[in-house]
Amino acid sequence: MEARLRNIVPDQELLTFYEQMFISREFEERCAEQYTKGQITGFLHLYSGQEAVAVGATAGLHGDDYILSAYREHAQAIVRGAEPRRVMAELFGKATGICKGKGGSMHLFIPGLNFMGGYAIVGGQFPISVGLAFAARYRGEDRIAACFFGDGAVNQGTFHESLNWAQLWQLPVLFVCENNFYGIGTEVHRSSALASIHKRTCGYDIPSEKVDGMDVIAVYRAVKYAAEKVRETGHPYFIEATTYRFRGHSMADPATYRSAAEHEMWKARDPLPSYAKRLIEEGIATREALEVIEARCRATVDDAVKFAEESPWPEDSAVWEDIYV
Amino acid sequence: MSEMTYRDALNLAMKEEMRRDASVFVLGEDVALYEGSFKVTRGLLAEFGEERVKDTPISENAIIGVSVGAAMGGLRPVAELMTVNFALLAMDQIINHMAKIRSMFGGQTFLPMTIRMPGGGGSQLGAQHSQSLETYFMHCPGMYVLYPATPGDAKGLLKSAIRNNNPVIFLEHELLYNSKGEVPEDPEHLVPIGMADVKRPGEHVTIVAYARMTVLALQAAEELAGEGISCEVVDLRSLAPLDEDTILTSIRKTGRAVVVEECWRTCGLGAEITSRIYEHCFDILKAPVIRVSGLDVPMPYSRKIEKVCIPQPETIRQAVMDVMSGVY
Ligand SMILES: Cc1ncc(C[n+]2csc(CCOP(=O)(O)OP(=O)(O)O)c2C)c(N)n1
Numbered sequence: 001m002e003a004r005l006r007n008i009v010p011d012q013e014l015l016t017f018y019e020q021m022f023i024s025r026e027f028e029e030r031c032a033e034q035y036t037k038g039q040i041t042g043f044l045h046l047y048s049g050q051e052a053v054a055v056g057a058t059a060g061l062h063g064d065d066y067i068l069s070a071y072r073e074h075a076q077a078i079v080r081g082a083e084p085r086r087v088m089a090e091l092f093g094k095a096t097g098i099c100k101g102k103g104g105s106m107h108l109f110i111p112g113l114n115f116m117g118g119y120a121i122v123g124g125q126f127p128i129s130v131g132l133a134f135a136a137r138y139r140g141e142d143r144i145a146a147c148f149f150g151d152g153a154v155n156q157g158t159f160h161e162s163l164n165w166a167q168l169w170q171l172p173v174l175f176v177c178e179n180n181f182y183g184i185g186t187e188v189h190r191s192s193a194l195a196s197i198h199k200r201t202c203g204y205d206i207p208s209e210k211v212d213g214m215d216v217i218a219v220y221r222a223v224k225y226a227a228e229k230v231r232e233t234g235h236p237y238f239i240e241a242t243t244y245r246f247r248g249h250s251m252a253d254p255a256t257y258r259s260a261a262e263h264e265m266w267k268a269r270d271p272l273p274s275y276a277k278r279l280i281e282e283g284i285a286t287r288e289a290l291e292v293i294e295a296r297c298r299a300t301v302d303d304a305v306k307f308a309e310e311s312p313w314p315e316d317s318a319v320w321e322d323i324y325v
Numbered sequence: 326m327s328e329m330t331y332r333d334a335l336n337l338a339m340k341e342e343m344r345r346d347a348s349v350f351v352l353g354e355d356v357a358l359y360e361g362s363f364k365v366t367r368g369l370l371a372e373f374g375e376e377r378v379k380d381t382p383i384s385e386n387a388i389i390g391v392s393v394g395a396a397m398g399g400l401r402p403v404a405e406l407m408t409v410n411f412a413l414l415a416m417d418q419i420i421n422h423m424a425k426i427r428s429m430f431g432g433q434t435f436l437p438m439t440i441r442m443p444g445g446g447g448s449q450l451g452a453q454h455s456q457s458l459e460t461y462f463m464h465c466p467g468m469y470v471l472y473p474a475t476p477g478d479a480k481g482l483l484k485s486a487i488r489n490n491n492p493v494i495f496l497e498h499e500l501l502y503n504s505k506g507e508v509p510e511d512p513e514h515l516v517p518i519g520m521a522d523v524k525r526p527g528e529h530v531t532i533v534a535y536a537r538m539t540v541l542a543l544q545a546a547e548e549l550a551g552e553g554i555s556c557e558v559v560d561l562r563s564l565a566p567l568d569e570d571t572i573l574t575s576i577r578k579t580g581r582a583v584v585v586e587e588c589w590r591t592c593g594l595g596a597e598i599t600s601r602i603y604e605h606c607f608d609i610l611k612a613p614v615i616r617v618s619g620l621d622v623p624m625p626y627s628r629k630i631e632k633v634c635i636p637q638p639e640t641i642r643q644a645v646m647d648v649m650s651g652v653y
């Protein structure tokens with residue numbers, strides 16, 4: 001018998017989870033629309049389907065903990081507290097964007113929220129996370145570094161180097177693998193000799209755990225436990241969250257390499273409706289109350305698009321700014 | 326001759342060479358089932374099967390290291406790095422291993438391998454995905470560096486690269502994949518390594534360019550012709566070895582030069598070419614050489630300001646006007 005939600009998390013927070021997952025989905029779907037209209041250009045990697053991971057994991061961390069991620073990171077930034085309008089403005093390439101229009105979709109960075117960047121070189125964030133954790137320990141700060149990455153990233157040298165390093169120096173790093181089973185068009189068992197990713201940590205003696213990444217509560221519990229362990233012991237920990245992206249790798253990918261049956265199977269496990277159902281069944285919210293939340297999210301994203309549209313472009317001279325301190 | 330895209334010309338070059346020589350095989354991230362992230366390897370898996378068209382893990386340094394080993398072991402690898410930016414993760418195998426092995430071991434082995442990599446900016450891919458790193462490779466002895474501008478050259482050069490017994494860095498411009506041009510049908514038609522090509526003859530100014538910059542230079546030259554300025558466009562095609570003769574012959578004729586590069590200006594290939602022009606043509610130059618370069622900044626994402634960082638036909642046109650007037 002599954003534990004009742006209320007015994008795990010207070011009602012208000014349970015509703016926040018729903019709101020965060022909903023706005024993440026809404027934001028991504030509006031990005032797709034704006035990309036089609038030519039307002040967003042370049043590479044656009046959407047997070048739809050994986051919301052339970054960002055929401056559950058962020059809730060399991062402290063606000064002071066560092067978060068690092070890859071290029072599929074809009075939702076992670078927004079759940080951490082980034083203003084949707086400034087994220088959207090960044091995607092539009094406007095001067096009001098989070099990185100002044102210089103980063104784009106793949107490179108969000110919000111130091112005030114300890115969101116230490118989206119990186120587009122697969123595996124680039126591993127050693128940077130280790131370095132941040134080292135700095136935190138060195139300075140006696142009570143924080144850990146949470147490093148998010150995909151299943152495809154675990155074959156880069158930096159993955160192995162960083163796992164070894166974090167354990168060798170006993171640094172507070174929480175590795176979170178978002179296993180959506182594909183790196184672009186390559187299924188995990190076609191790129192990894194050991195497809196069960198969490199088992200790879202045994203070579204470095206790092207404890208690891210696999211969790212259902214379509215279940216926000218499961219992710220929340222696993223990450224909260226792991227983050228506490230990391231904080232308490234100062235040692236690294238590893239979580240593999242199994243999930244699925246409902247869209248292609250990026251907007252340029254029609255994802256023809258996945259079968260319709262597979263897609264349908266995962267769609268049936270969409271983290272949003274299943275969670276909404278649980279909230280209603282357990283009497284935490286009514287359908288109407290959830291609709292109020294959904295309307296609020298839509299309005300926020302509408303506002304974000306409007307803000308991005310109306311924002312000014314960067315000045316040409318900006319290309320020479322912010323290169324050196 | 327038949328008309329085809331730069332992408333299809335590259336694709337055909339690989340197919341023809343794979344049919345011709347059973348030791349040629351292709352490897353890289355998403356090159357087989359997915360048929361390449363820019364679809365350059367389309368149809369290869371279907372025709373040549375899994376042993377010759379290999380998907381790899383995302384492990385760039387190992388993709389090149391494995392290719393080096395396979396080449397040493399008697400095969401002829403054609404590796405694809407998804408983009409040139411990721412070659413930076415493989416620089417150890419490229420520079421410390423691939424480019425050194427023959428010489429360091431006293432000429433006792435050789436590495437007949439090709440590394441294909443799309444690159445260049447202009448698609449709003451941001452700082453980590455928009456780099457033009459041609460100079461990085463040119464700087465290192467022990468390997469060739471090719472960068473075609475047209476479908477015809479793309480096919481002929483890639484075939485030469487695959488048949489060549491030296492390691493070859495083969496750059497492809499992401500914004501040229503859909504460009505069309507005439508391609509010779511003869512499967513024995515090769516474009517030799519180390520030969521530049523005069524893509525447009527002219528009298529007053531030589532524009533030295535390569536890859537997408539050649540295409541922009543030709544646009545600028547066309548416009549300038551309407552204004553009575555006749556430009557000769559030299560397309561390098563081969564960045565290493567550099568075809569000094571073709572460059573210098575043209576400048577001896579025109580007496581003026583504009584060098585166009587997409588890469589960063591500082592220590593860019595334009596600096597190398599300009600220096601060689603001064604070494605050999607100092608006496609006959611009618612004006613100082615002008616470089617048109619990518620700006621020395623990390624590429625911004627926003628399309629409004631990305632454009633400022635990459636040479637445009639208009640900046641090339643202005644440079645030609647300046648070199649003609651002697652005012653700059
Ligand atoms: C070093 C490097 N190599 C290749 C790429 C191209 N690339 C971008 S995303 C990707 C797949 C990554 O898959 P995964 O880690 O599973 O993340 P997901 O996209 O599924 O979130 C690849 C190969 C890159 N960006 N960086």
Ligand SMILES: [Mg+2]
Pocket residue numbers: 150151152178179180181182183184
């Ligand atoms: Mg993946």
